Amino acid sequence: MLPHAPHFHLPDEANATTPPEKRGLRRDQVRLLALDSSNGSYEHSYFYNLENYLSSGDLLVLNNSRTIPPVLKATLSNGKTIEVRLAKRLSNNVWEVLVPIEALINEQLYFREGLVGKIIASKLQSPLKQIEFNRSDIDLYNYFYTHGEPVRYEYIHHPWSLDAYQTAYAIHPGSVEMPSAGRAFSWEMLFRLQKKGINIAFLQLHTGLSYLLDDAWDHSPDNNEEFYSIPKETVSLIEQTQSHNKQVIAVGTTVVRALETMALTGESTGWTNLYIQRDFPRKLTTGLITGLHEPKSSHLEMLTSFIGEALLLNAYEQAIKEGYLWHEFGDMNLILPEKHPYSLQAPL
Structure with missing residues (x-):
């Protein structure tokens, strides 16, 4: 606000x-x-x-x-499951995402079906990170549509x-x-x-x-x-x-x-x-x-x-x-x- x-x-x-x-x-x-x-x-x-x-x-x-359905589940290297929200596409396989943790550069996020994302940059004064995926273009979008969910705020039950x-x-x-x-x-x-x-x-x-x-x-x-x-x-x-x-x-x-x-x-x-x-x-x-x-x-x-x-x-x-x-x-x-x-x- x-x-x-x-x-x-x-x-x-x-x-x-x-x-x-x-x-x-x-x-x-x-x-x-x-x-x-x-x-x-x-x-x-x-x-x-x-x-x-x-x-x-x-x-x-x-x-x-x-x-697109931007809400995804990922697993950290320590086995913890987190929610990741896509924010915007930067290139064929790089997206800005909301990661609600203090994730480090080069840390990897593991998604279902072999999709992996590596954190390559952090935005200053923001929880947004840049993630490079090991898939791109249509293959990546197909994953989002198969496994993602729409953003749902607290008033949607x-x-x-x-x-x-x-x-x-x-x-x-x-x-x-x-x-x-x-x-x-x-x-x-x-x-x-x-x-x-x-x-x-x-x-x-x-x-x-x-x-x-x-x-x-x-x-x-x-x-x-x-x-x-x-x-x-x-x-x-x-x-x-x-x-x-x-x-x-x-x-x-x-x-x-x-x-x-x-x-x-x-x-x-x-x-x-x-x-x-x-x-x-x-x-x-x-x-x-x-x-x-x-x-x-x-x-x-x-x-x-x-x-x-x-x-x-x-x-x-x-x-x-x-x-x-x-x-x-x-x-x-x-x-x-x-x-x-x-x-x-x-x-x-």
Whole structure:
């Protein structure tokens, strides 16, 4: 948690502990809090009504990175079994991983079926280590998919399958936590949006670990580099959208991070540690579709670059009163840009 990020009280009952499908809902039947960034007016709706807040020529940009199961069991040379969490891929056979012990350089970790990882570097002031595996590429990914488990934080009480942590359109493996803002989309809904004239584009940002299991470790975005890649087709669609004075709506904070990094650096592929806070001069993203974020988090802080903190926290207060659910299996929030053509019904 970040000390300067917005704070509010999130009651335990607001934590979504199960996927919507296990609650008798389709993915796109979760609730939607539509929020006007100019004055904080809001409207309660459902995600399948998203098209009512967009117009022909607007562009949705989605992150189609696919979630891998990063939680693995390993054995040390002394016979002790530990949990290892993949954090990010550095090369064909080298990964940055979370090892919750004081492991030494050159120490070996023994996994099932003959997979061995050697610690080759440590990150300063961090529990993250670099591990070189004795397998690479497809063979290594196959091991992860066979023996790994999804990251599950304390509010999730049941070990749901990896399918619960994938978006419908995810195709590029690499995220160790789901880019969850896109989870509520179905293919049917995407086709319906396109039929209305709303454009769809994709990029990849492979998410890293959002929490290092101990509040003592500083894990703000500027200490967490993530790899992104933005196709030429997406760049062209953004330019076309801007030239027609239409809205570029990011689906998720990962998309904001990737697009605004490209705007700053001019690079459509690379690593980003961009930390977006209030008053950040966004150049590409005008609106945002996202989940509901926990107090004092960097994701919540990013939202204050789209809407004033007081307006945001008032909307969150209303969402709590209305029984909205938080986190990756929860409800959704649409933050509309100042000059959108719709009038929301519930002013502050």
